[in-house]
Amino acid sequence: MMNSIKQQLMNLFKKQSDLTTILLFAAGVLTMPIWLDPIGANYPDLLQKFVIFGIFAVGYNILFGLTGYLSFGHAVFLGVGSYTAVWSFKLFTMNVLPAMLFATLISGLIAAAIGFVSMRRSGIYFSILTLAFAQMFYNLAYSVLIPITNGETGLQLRMHDIRIIDNYFSDPAPGLPSTELFGMSMNGYSGFYFCAVVLILAFYVAMKIFRSPFGMKLKAIKSNQHRMRYTGSDTRPYLITAFIISGMFAGLAGALLAVTDPLAGAERMQWTASGEVILMTILGGVGTLFGPLLGVGIIKYLENIFSTINESVLQQFFSFLPQWGENFMVAIVSPFVGDGWHLTLGILFMIIIIFLPGGLMEGFQKIKKRYLTKGVKDSESTTKQE
Amino acid sequence: MSKPVLKISNVNKSFGGLQALRDINLEIEKGKVHAIIGPNGAGKSTLLNVCVGLLKPDSGSVTFNGGINVIGKSPHEINQMGLARVFQTPEIFPDLSLLENVMIPAFSKRDGAFHLQLFRSLASETKITQEAKEVLASVGMEAKADEIAGSLSRGDKRRLELAMCLIQHPDLLLLDEPTAGMARHDTNKTIELLKKIKEGGMTKIIIEHDMHVVFSVADTISVLAQGAIIATGTPDEIRGNPIVQEAYLGGAEL
Ligand SMILES: Nc1ncnc2c1ncn2[C@@H]1O[C@H](COP(=O)(O)OP(=O)(O)OP(=O)(O)O)[C@@H](O)[C@H]1O
Numbered sequence: 001m002m003n004s005i006k007q008q009l010m011n012l013f014k015k016q017s018d019l020t021t022i023l024l025f026a027a028g029v030l031t032m033p034i035w036l037d038p039i040g041a042n043y044p045d046l047l048q049k050f051v052i053f054g055i056f057a058v059g060y061n062i063l064f065g066l067t068g069y070l071s072f073g074h075a076v077f078l079g080v081g082s083y084t085a086v087w088s089f090k091l092f093t094m095n096v097l098p099a100m101l102f103a104t105l106i107s108g109l110i111a112a113a114i115g116f117v118s119m120r121r122s123g124i125y126f127s128i129l130t131l132a133f134a135q136m137f138y139n140l141a142y143s144v145l146i147p148i149t150n151g152e153t154g155l156q157l158r159m160h161d162i163r164i165i166d167n168y169f170s171d172p173a174p175g176l177p178s179t180e181l182f183g184m185s186m187n188g189y190s191g192f193y194f195c196a197v198v199l200i201l202a203f204y205v206a207m208k209i210f211r212s213p214f215g216m217k218l219k220a221i222k223s224n225q226h227r228m229r230y231t232g233s234d235t236r237p238y239l240i241t242a243f244i245i246s247g248m249f250a251g252l253a254g255a256l257l258a259v260t261d262p263l264a265g266a267e268r269m270q271w272t273a274s275g276e277v278i279l280m281t282i283l284g285g286v287g288t289l290f291g292p293l294l295g296v297g298i299i300k301y302l303e304n305i306f307s308t309i310n311e312s313v314l315q316q317f318f319s320f321l322p323q324w325g326e327n328f329m330v331a332i333v334s335p336f337v338g339d340g341w342h343l344t345l346g347i348l349f350m351i352i353i354i355f356l357p358g359g360l361m362e363g364f365q366k367i368k369k370r371y372l373t374k375g376v377k378d379s380e381s382t383t384k385q386e
Numbered sequence: 387m388s389k390p391v392l393k394i395s396n397v398n399k400s401f402g403g404l405q406a407l408r409d410i411n412l413e414i415e416k417g418k419v420h421a422i423i424g425p426n427g428a429g430k431s432t433l434l435n436v437c438v439g440l441l442k443p444d445s446g447s448v449t450f451n452g453g454i455n456v457i458g459k460s461p462h463e464i465n466q467m468g469l470a471r472v473f474q475t476p477e478i479f480p481d482l483s484l485l486e487n488v489m490i491p492a493f494s495k496r497d498g499a500f501h502l503q504l505f506r507s508l509a510s511e512t513k514i515t516q517e518a519k520e521v522l523a524s525v526g527m528e529a530k531a532d533e534i535a536g537s538l539s540r541g542d543k544r545r546l547e548l549a550m551c552l553i554q555h556p557d558l559l560l561l562d563e564p565t566a567g568m569a570r571h572d573t574n575k576t577i578e579l580l581k582k583i584k585e586g587g588m589t590k591i592i593i594e595h596d597m598h599v600v601f602s603v604a605d606t607i608s609v610l611a612q613g614a615i616i617a618t619g620t621p622d623e624i625r626g627n628p629i630v631q632e633a634y635l636g637g638a639e640l
């Protein structure tokens with residue numbers, strides 16, 4: 001009896017159908033406010049960041065994880081998505097759907113152009129090309145493109161924006177309007193739940209791609225591009241398609257950043273932002289479905305929670321110790337929190353790269369394997385005894 | 387006489403000062419196994435590289451299936467024409483499972499050079515999965531279908547690569563030393579396999595150092611020495627050819 005339940009549980013973990021995976025995933029995402037509460041991460045602003053950067057990372061993983069092409073310029077699409085969304089709010093309507101649609105399409109177009117050129121090269125040269133494009137866009141945003149980006153001030157909503165569609169149906173209300181979905185405001189928790197639903201859909205798309213012949217072909221290109229060509233596949237259009245899809249995911253994430261906070265600035269396109277998504281993906285596990293999301297969780301948690309821990313918080317935390325012990329612990333831990341969170345991230349990153357080059361997911365895989373094989377052996381030995 | 391599957395005419399290729407191929411002329415008939423033998427550095431691999439578009443010859447022409455020009459075409463186009471190749475150093479997908487390794491070429495054959503099917507589920511590809519399992523079984527590796535290909539022995543990698551080519555049912559299969567680096571009993575297994583495919587009527591060019599292999603599978607043989615073909619004929623003709631004996635076989639017992 002126990003064994004059969006165990007067996008079923010094992011099967012559940014071994015071979016997940018698309019449906020089980022997406023249901024488990026949706027449940028996990030939608031209950032985030034509950035299970036993130038004990039670690040102090042249950043506030044809308046951070047929850048929104050988790051899911052939005054989750055979309056960014058899931059999309060990035062379609063390129064980097066499946067094809068192995070390391071783009072250093074994906075923050076461009078995040079920025080383009082934000083600018084496009086804010087323009088949609090300014091010109092047409094505060095409804096978020098058109099903004100997201102335009103952002104995704106325009107990011108896709110720009111990704112097609114950048115991908116077309118960058119995919120002429122592979123390896124480090126590809127990375128450098130994407131980096132060059134990203135820096136070009138970043139600098140243009142502060143110069144030639146100021147009419148579109150509003151330079152250093154950033155692109156914001158204004159009272160006298162034309163907003164053709166909204167103003168056609170109703171007179172403009174006093175004050176700056178806020179983003180909405182058919183009347184539902186996109187602030188606070190409703191904003192989080194909306195973004196969470198988008199993440200679930202985005203994850204579903206990524207999962208379908210991972211588990212399609214197309215995804216398998218991308219993995220084959222990563223594994224041996226030379227062989228892939230002699231096997232009759234033209235690898236370039238496959239690679240460009242992967243680049244465009246991941247660019248569209250990034251554009252969508254950028255749009256959601258603007259949905260939850262209708263403001264777009266060029267700093268979103270800086271190379272450090274591109275670097276961050278690489279860190280997230282590697283930390284969690286390149287080429288795994290869930291890994292990048294884990295990476296997002298850890299980095300955003302460190303960035304937002306660890307960075308706010310100061311000495312008084314630490315003193316409180318260690319107050320159960322005698323005075324000298326408290327001082328000692330605070331002195332040891334304080335360099336790793338507050339502004340020192342980068343140090344924690346750096347150390348964590350090094351430990352993972354050295355011991356688990358496949359990221360945290362590799363660690364889980366190892367534990368699971370050990371547990372499962374042990375479980376099977378146990379049940380085998382009990383059967384023999386019977 | 388039926389039209390040749392592959393026609394190589396007046397091909398020359400040099401690397402810097404080294405003339406790797408001199409005025410090569412060769413016709414491969416449909417359904418025949420043609421072996422190319424010759425000492426190390428004779429230009430055998432170079433000749434195959436020219437045929438699959440990996441190298442562009444300095445002059446001459448290579449045509450496939452009754453006149454389709456091969457030179458200047460990209461590798462995937464040449465494969466789509468119906469020409470598959472096993473490389474001298476095994477070229478497989480080391481990070482994928484054996485089954486996936488064999489499924490990929492089947493997809494390429496079915497889908498063409500590029501085909502967008504983002505949401506088709508792998509689980510629904512029962513036909514190709516089944517075919518891949520059968521082909522793996524035909525090379526004796528069905529038990530390892532779920533293993534990662536990178537961990538295979540060299541001999542197994544070669545057989546896997548052969549399976550990857552076989553699933554495409556190419557009009558012409560090029561094999562560059564399919565038994566190199568294999569233990570004796572592995573070699574025998576591969577010979578059996580090659581004989582079996584031969585019965586299927588697939589046209590092949592095979593480069594091989596192992597004379598045992600050559601004489602047991604080839605219909606015709608060409609001997610390459612210093613970039614030039616010095617003799618072409620049936621196994622018996624080659625065996626008895628004094629020029630060949632001197633240039634290559636060096637009196638070795640055949
Ligand atoms: N890409 C290249 N650049 C320069 N020289 C080359 C190149 N490829 C082959 N060669 C030279 O051309 C000659 C023929 O090489 P090839 O690989 O065709 O010989 P082979 O008959 O296949 O020999 P083996 O039996 O050792 O495989 C050799 O001298 C080799 O060094």
Ligand SMILES: [Mg+2]
Nearest residue numbers: 430431432474
């Ligand atoms: Mg060779």
